Each structure stands twice: as C-alpha cells, then as structure tokens.
Amino acid sequence: MDDLTEPLIQGDRRALSRAITLVESTRADHRDRAQRLLDGLPDRQALRIGLSGTPGVGKSTFIESFGRMLTGQGMRVAVLAVDPSSTRSGGSILGDKTRMELLSRDPRAFIRPSPSSAQLGGVARRTREAVRLCEAAGHDVVLIETVGVGQSETLVAQMSDLFVLLLAPAGGDELQGVKRGIMEMADLILVNKADGELLSPARRTVADYAGALRLLRRRIQDPDGFPKALAVSATTGDGLGDAWDQMRALADWRRDHGHFARIRAEQARDWFMAELRAGLLARLDAPAARARIDAMGRDVAQGRRAPVAAAASVLDWLDRAGAD
Amino acid sequence: MDDLTEPLIQGDRRALSRAITLVESTRADHRDRAQRLLDGLPDRQALRIGLSGTPGVGKSTFIESFGRMLTGQGMRVAVLAVDPSSTRSGGSILGDKTRMELLSRDPRAFIRPSPSSAQLGGVARRTREAVRLCEAAGHDVVLIETVGVGQSETLVAQMSDLFVLLLAPAGGDELQGVKRGIMEMADLILVNKADGELLSPARRTVADYAGALRLLRRRIQDPDGFPKALAVSATTGDGLGDAWDQMRALADWRRDHGHFARIRAEQARDWFMAELRAGLLARLDAPAARARIDAMGRDVAQGRRAPVAAAASVLDWLDRAGAD
Numbered sequence: 001m002d003d004l005t006e007p008l009i010q011g012d013r014r015a016l017s018r019a020i021t022l023v024e025s026t027r028a029d030h031r032d033r034a035q036r037l038l039d040g041l042p043d044r045q046a047l048r049i050g051l052s053g054t055p056g057v058g059k060s061t062f063i064e065s066f067g068r069m070l071t072g073q074g075m076r077v078a079v080l081a082v083d084p085s086s087t088r089s090g091g092s093i094l095g096d097k098t099r100m101e102l103l104s105r106d107p108r109a110f111i112r113p114s115p116s117s118a119q120l121g122g123v124a125r126r127t128r129e130a131v132r133l134c135e136a137a138g139h140d141v142v143l144i145e146t147v148g149v150g151q152s153e154t155l156v157a158q159m160s161d162l163f164v165l166l167l168a169p170a171g172g173d174e175l176q177g178v179k180r181g182i183m184e185m186a187d188l189i190l191v192n193k194a195d196g197e198l199l200s201p202a203r204r205t206v207a208d209y210a211g212a213l214r215l216l217r218r219r220i221q222d223p224d225g226f227p228k229a230l231a232v233s234a235t236t237g238d239g240l241g242d243a244w245d246q247m248r249a250l251a252d253w254r255r256d257h258g259h260f261a262r263i264r265a266e267q268a269r270d271w272f273m274a275e276l277r278a279g280l281l282a283r284l285d286a287p288a289a290r291a292r293i294d295a296m297g298r299d300v301a302q303g304r305r306a307p308v309a310a311a312a313s314v315l316d317w318l319d320r321a322g323a324d
Numbered sequence: 325m326d327d328l329t330e331p332l333i334q335g336d337r338r339a340l341s342r343a344i345t346l347v348e349s350t351r352a353d354h355r356d357r358a359q360r361l362l363d364g365l366p367d368r369q370a371l372r373i374g375l376s377g378t379p380g381v382g383k384s385t386f387i388e389s390f391g392r393m394l395t396g397q398g399m400r401v402a403v404l405a406v407d408p409s410s411t412r413s414g415g416s417i418l419g420d421k422t423r424m425e426l427l428s429r430d431p432r433a434f435i436r437p438s439p440s441s442a443q444l445g446g447v448a449r450r451t452r453e454a455v456r457l458c459e460a461a462g463h464d465v466v467l468i469e470t471v472g473v474g475q476s477e478t479l480v481a482q483m484s485d486l487f488v489l490l491l492a493p494a495g496g497d498e499l500q501g502v503k504r505g506i507m508e509m510a511d512l513i514l515v516n517k518a519d520g521e522l523l524s525p526a527r528r529t530v531a532d533y534a535g536a537l538r539l540l541r542r543r544i545q546d547p548d549g550f551p552k553a554l555a556v557s558a559t560t561g562d563g564l565g566d567a568w569d570q571m572r573a574l575a576d577w578r579r580d581h582g583h584f585a586r587i588r589a590e591q592a593r594d595w596f597m598a599e600l601r602a603g604l605l606a607r608l609d610a611p612a613a614r615a616r617i618d619a620m621g622r623d624v625a626q627g628r629r630a631p632v633a634a635a636a637s638v639l640d641w642l643d644r645a646g647a648d
Contacts, residue, residue, distance in 0.1 A: 039630060129632070265625035272624040275635030276617070280604055280642070293600070300596045301589035306363060308453070311599030318604070 002037045009042065011076070011138045013110055023129040024115045026122075038129060041136035046078070047251055048131060050160030051145045052153045052182065057168040058192045062234040063143060064100040069240050070141055071108035078134035079103070081114035082127050082146040082156050110134065124155050125278070128271055131159060148182070157185040158267060161260065162247055164188045167209070169201035184216055187227050187250055190243055194231035202231045223253040283318060292317060326361045333366065335400070335462045337434055347453040348439040350446075362453060365460035370402070371575055372455060374484030375469045376477045376506065381492040382516045386558040387467060388424040393564050394465055395432035402458035403427070405438035406451050406470040406480050434458065448479050449602070452595055455483060472506070481509040482591055485584065486571055488512045491533070493525035507533075508540055511551050511574055514567055518555035526555045547577040607642060616641060 004022075007015035022034040053059040067077045079100070103109045115126055127144065134142045144160055146152045157163045165186040167178070183189075189209045194202035209229040216227070228246060232239035254260040283289060296314055299305040305313075328346075331339035346358040377383040391401045403424070427433045439450055451468065458466045468484055470476045481487040489510040491502070507513075513533045518526035533553040540551070552570060556563035578584040607613060620638055623629040629637075 035632060035636075039633060043627070125632075265627075268627070268631050269621045269625045272621060272631040272634050273617075275632050276608065276638055277605060279635055279639045280608065281601060284600065284604065293597075297593045297596060301593045303367070303589075303592070307592050307596040308359060308449075308599050309363060310596050311603055312359075314600055315603045 001040055002033065004037055005040055008037075008133065008137050016110060016133060016137045017112070019133045020112055020126075020130045023133065024126045034129065038132060041132065044135045044138065046131075046135045046139045046142045047247070048142045048144060048159065048161045049247065050153075050156040050163040051143055051166060052148045052156060052163070053145075053166030053192075054148055057166050058234050059145065059147075059166055060099040062166055062190075062192055062232070063145060064103045065234045065237055066240055066244070067100070067103045067109055067143065068106065069237070069244065071103075071106050074108075075140040076108045076110075076138060077103075077141045077143065078110040078112070078137075078139040079143045079145065080112050080127055080130050080134070082123055082144060082152050083114035110137070110139065123152075124159075124274065127155075128159050153182055153185065158270060161251060161254075161263065162187045164190060164243075164247070166190050166192055167205065168193055169198045169205045180216075183212065186213075187222075188243065188246060189213065189227065189229040190232045190239075191229065192232055192234055194239060195233040195236045199231075206231045223250065226250055288321065289314075289318065325364055326357065328361055329364055332361075332457065332461050340434060340457060340461045341436070343457045344436055344450075344454045347457065348450045358453065362456060365456065368459045368462060370455075370459045370463045370466045371571070372466045372468060372483065372485045373571065374477075374480040374487040375467055375490060376472045376480060376487070377469075377490030377516075378472055381490050382558050383469065383471075383490055384423040386490055386514075386516055386556070387469060388427045389558045389561055390564050390568070391424070391427045391433055391467065392430065393561070393568065395427075395430050398432075399464040400432045400434075400462060401427075401465045401467065402434040402436070402461075402463040403467045403469065404436050404451055404454050404458070406447055406468060406476050407438035434461070434463065447476075448483075448598065451479075452483050477506055477509065482594060485575060485578075485587065486511045488514060488567075488571070490514050490516055491529065492517055493522045493529045507536065510537075511546075512567065512570055513537065513551065513553040514556045514563075515553065516556055516558055518563060519557035519560045523555075530555045547574065550574055612645065613638075613642065 004015045004019050008019055019034070019037060022030045022037065025031065025034070051059070051063070053062070063079055067079065070077050100111060104111050112130065115123060131142050131144065144156050146156045163185050165178070165182060165188070167189060169191055189206075191202045191205045191209065194206075206229045213227050213229060230239055230243055230246065232243055234240070251260065254263070284293060293314055296305065296310045300307050300310045328339045328343050332343055343358070343361060346354045346361065349355065349358070375383070375387070377386070387403055391403065394401050424435060428435050436454065439447060455466050455468065468480050470480045487509050489502070489506060489512070491513060493515055513530075515526045515529045515533065518530075530553045537551050537553060554563055554567055554570065556567055558564070575584065578587070608617060617638055620629065620634045624631050624634050
C-alpha cells in the first residue's frame with residue numbers, strides 16, 4: 001500500500017495535495033505510482049457538481065459563499081478547476097487562493113487550482129482522477145468549476161452528477177449570448193447578483209431563462225420542473241439554501257430512479273474510451289515516431305509524398321516497430 | 325495504369341464520377357484502387373474556393389450564377405459539397421441537381437453531391453481526394469460548398485485556397501449571429517440579394533461587416549483591404565464579376581508573395597497528420613478489438629474495472645496482437 005493511502009483516506013489535506021500532484025505529473029514513475037494509489041482507494045461517492053460561469057458573474061464569490069454554507073452544515077467540500085486556458089493566460093483561475101479567502105482557510109474545504117497543461121485532454125484526465133482522490137478523502141461535495149473556454153464545459157458536464165450554470169443579470173437580448181449547447185447541459189441556471197439594484201433585472205433574467213429552458217427538449221432523467229432557473233445572491237447569501245435544496249432534490253430523484261448510477265456508468269465508459277484513444281495517439285509522440293513523422297511531414301509539405309500514402313507508410317512503420 | 329486515369333485526365337465526366345465513387349467507398353479494394361489512381365494522376369492546380377452559407381442566403385442560386393459566369397468565360401468549374409448532416413437529414417444538400425439546373429447541364433461544369441457519411445472525418449478525406457480528382461480532370465475552379473454545420477466550415481477552409489462567406493442582408497443586431505471564428509476564416513464576405521427592396525439593407529450589412537472585419541486581427545498573408553465585404557445579387561448577377569476579380573486578385577497576390585504555396589504545404593501536412601491519426605484510431609474498430617473493447621467497456625460501466633486500468637489493458641493487448 002502507498003504511504004499516501006492511509007492519510008488520504010483519513011482526509012489529510014497534505015496527502016490529498018500530494019496525491020493530486022502525482023496525478024498531474026507527466027513523469028512515468030509518478031503516473032505509475034498515481035495509478036497504483038488510485039487502484040487501492042475505497043470507492044466513496046461525493047456529489048459531483050459541475051459549475052460554469054464566465055468571468056464577471058461572481059463565480060469566486062459564489063463558490064466561497066456556497067462552499068461555506070455547506071461546510072457550515074458539517075459537510076466537507078472540495079473545489080477543483082478546469083481551465084484549459086491557464087497556460088495561455090499564464091496563471092490558473094484558481095491560482096490565487098485569495099480569490100476565496102475564507103473557504104481556503106476552512107478546515108472542511110479543499111481548494112485546488114487548475115493544472116497548467118497545454119492540452120484539454122490532459123486536464124480532463126487529471127481532473128477525473130483528482131475527483132476520485134477527493135471522494136476517497138471523504139468529501140461530500142466536489143465542485144468542478146470552469147470558465148467555459150472552448151470545450152471545457154462539455155468536459156466538466158461529462159464528469160459531473162449535476163451541471164450548474166452561473167449567470168449575471170442581463171437584458172433580454174443577451175440571452176442569446178449563452179450557447180444553446182450549454183443551456184442544454186444545465187440542470188440548474190443560477191442568476192447571481194440578485195440583490196440591491198440588480199434584484200429586479202435578476203428576476204427578469206430568471207424568467208427569461210426559465211422560458212428558454214422550457215423550449216429545450218425535455219431530458220428523460222429530469223423530474224418535473226427541471227432544468228430550473230433561480231435567482232441567488234452570493235453576497236447576501238439569498239437563494240443559496242434553495243439552490244442547494246434543488247440540487248439535492250434532483251440528485252435524490254435521479255438516484256431513486258436509477259439515472260444517477262446509469263449516468264456514472266456511461267461517464268466511466270466514456271472516460272475509458274477517451275483514455276484508450278489518447279493512449280493510442282500518444283504513440284505518435286514517442287521520439288522515434290516523432291522523428292519519422294516530422295521527416296515525412298516535410299516530404300508531404302514539399303510535394304514529394306502524397307498525404308495519404310505518407311500516413312500509410314508511417315502506420316506500417318509503427319506496426320513493424322511494435323513487433324520488434 | 326488504371327482504366328479511369330486516361331479518360332479522367334481528358335476531362336471525361338463519367339470517369340470523374342466513377343473515380344469519386346471509388347474515393348467515397350469504404351470497401352478495401354475500392355480504397356486501394358482509389359489510392360493507386362490518385363498516385364498516378366498529374367499534379368494540376370485549380371483555384372479551390374471554399375464557400376459557406378446557411379440555408380436561406382441563396383447559396384444554390386449564387387453557385388448557379390457564379391459558376392455559369394465562369395464557364396461563360398471558358399473556365400471549367402467543379403462543385404463539391406461538404407455536409408456532415410446529410411445522413412441525419414436523409415439527403416444531401418446537393419442531392420437534387422435541380423437546385424442548380426442550368427449549371428448541372430453545363431458541359432463545362434461538374435456537380436457532385438455530398439456523400440452520406442456519419443463521420444465528418446470521412447467526409448473530409450473524401451472531399452480532399454475528390455478535389456484532387458477534379459484538379460487532375462482539368463477544372464480551373466473547384467467550389468467546395470458547406471452549410472456550416474458544426475466544424476464543417478473549418479474543414480472546408482482547411483482545404484481551400486480562399487474562403488468565402490455568403491450572407492443575406494440583415495439588421496445590425498444580427499451581425500453577432502455570425503460566429504467570430506467563421507469571420508476570422510473568411511477572405512471575402514458576400515452579402516447576397518442586393519437587389520430590389522433589399523439593396524439598401526444589403527449595402528448597410530456590407531458596411532457593418534466591413535467594420536467588423538476591420539476589428540479582426542490582420543493576417544500576414546492578406547494584402548491591403550482584405551478580408552473584404554461586398555454586395556452581390558445572384559439573381560441579377562450584379563457584383564459577381566467584381567467578386568471574382570477580388571478572388572483572383574487575392575489569389576495572385578498570395579501566389580506572388582509565396583503564401584499560396586505555403587498555405588497548400590501546410591494543408592498537405594495537416595491532411596497527412598489527420599490521416600495518420602484516423603488510421604491509428606481505426607485499429608480500435610477492427611472486429612477483434614471491437615469485441616474486446618465492448619467487453620471491457622461493460623466491466624468499466626459496472627465498476628469491475630477502473631477506466632484508466634482498462635484502457636491500459638486494451639493498449640497492451642493491441643501491442644501483442646500487432647506483434648503476432
């Protein structure tokens with residue numbers, strides 16, 4: 001058994017941190033150790049909540065208030081970030097824990113910034129494994145947050161039990177700014193900043209989104225009234241309790257109707273297929289393959305080889321190299 | 325030499341049709357023959373024009389008028405369609421040649437509907453090869469049209485020398501409806517239906533898009549004034565001559581400055597890489613692999629195997645199977 005296993009199961013935050021660092025590493029020995037560690041962990045379940053919100057909707061404040069409400073009820077909460085842009089922007093969205101000052105000092109909370117990785121696929125693998133580590137460490141809720149760059153929302157939805165979209169109050173025209181595909185993934189739309197002068201606009205925005213949600217195709221795993229739009233204020237805390245009640249109600253309903261287990265089973269299968277494809281394609285990155293592909297790519301660019309014939313030749317070579 | 329080679333080079337339409345049918349086939353012997361045929365063809369170049377326009381902008385009428393103008397000048401024109409949705413909608417966008425009645429009977433024109441294929445990757449490969457066949461058959465211009473579903477516009481841009489976006493006159497608010505990524509790919513935006521009552525709205529729309537294009541990052545391969553927005557009317561023919569002049573001017577400028585060859589070289593390299601990845605992933609579809617993956621997928625779904633470990637086990641098996 002790995003040295004980290006026991007403290008991790010006991011909920012030791014440093015052990016969890018170190019385990020996630022192993023999971024994020026690209027070193028082969030780290031990956032091997034991470035895999036053995038993951039294989040030896042008990043199968044605990046947290047409620048996995050995917051949370052998307054663009055900058056400006058008050059996502060940090062929401063996570064801070066919502067997370068504190070849950071820890072205040074005795075629950076343990078982990079926050080993970082999926083931000084494929086973090087390499088480009090030079091820093092993770094969660095890099096600075098001062099973003100959530102109170103929650104980061106809360107002994108019942110665990111916050112982990114997004115790893116800097118050039119590839120969304122790499123972030124996906126790491127996050128899926130980090131979620132499992134957080135579950136094994138005894139967290140009741142794992143919040144997986146994303147800024148919604150490119151495909152990151154789809155990815156987060158694919159590893160969550162519930163998907164929550166956080167929005168700011170807006171004029172009716174801006175409703176179309178939310179991509180239809182994102183709307184269709186959302187189980188709950190929360191319109192934040194529903195306080196002070198923005199209370200009325202927030203309520204109108206909720207009504208607009210509620211109307212838009214009714215127009216979307218009904219999903220079979222949804223009970224009456226879902227997907228739903230609600231107003232919340234991360235600043236005053238208004239509506240956060242209701243939002244949590246709705247999340248729990250939906251999760252319970254899905255559990256009772258067998259959808260919860262079915263969704264997780266499908267997600268596990270998708271993860272397996274993604275790993276399989278990534279693992280196969282990784283063969284193109286081995287140094288010997290890389291050199292051959294680069295040389296062939298130059299031939300193709302200079303018109304000395306046809307693209308399809310060049311690809312066939314590299315595939316043949318890979319077969320022979322594999323057979324050696 | 326293949327029986328089709330000589331008639332194809334002579335510009336025989338039936339030979340070209342049959343060659344494209346080979347290219348579209350999934351049968352191994354057809355694919356082999358198609359590959360040999362492609363390898364034995366002379367390296368002729370047409371101007372490849374990618375054309376995107378959603379239903380309702382008058383794309384068929386535009387292709388008919390624009391194509392007839394070119395054939396009227398003695399040029400030979402091929403029209404290919406990329407429509408990944410054609411399987412879903414039950415028929416190709418070009419399936420019915422009555423869409424372009426005059427052009428389809430024009431001896432200097434060749435029109436080929438989109439193949440029905442479930443996968444965009446398959447459509448991409450076939451279209452790239454069909455473009456080469458049309459070039460070898462002596463066409464001067466190959467129009468590659470798409471309805472702009474999903475990633476099809478990116479795909480078409482990746483196999484074209486020029487990318488043209490066809491739009492209808494619209495209110496200023498609708499400008500945002502065109503995705504920024506598509507705007508960034510366009511070398512020329514043509515606002516169609518600039519005739520009769522729509523002439524003024526069309527001109528305003530042109531001005532709106534011209535303004536929006538100026539805000540986009542300047543591409544190094546663009547001469548002054550490009551990307552450009554123009555008004556055209558496929559019905560009256562107004563502006564079509566100017567549009568063609570602009571396309572030629574841009575292509576000539578790129579040729580003179582070495583960008584044309586560079587872009588084609590990059591596209592050939594991208595195609596090679598896409599073929600390589602697709603060829604590698606196709607190993608997962610072999611019957612023996614399929615059976616193993618399905619069984620493993622069930623184990624993963626039922627929680628008997630961890631996704632990552634299951635993927636590693638299949639990859640090991642593939643290695644051993646390859647070595648046999």
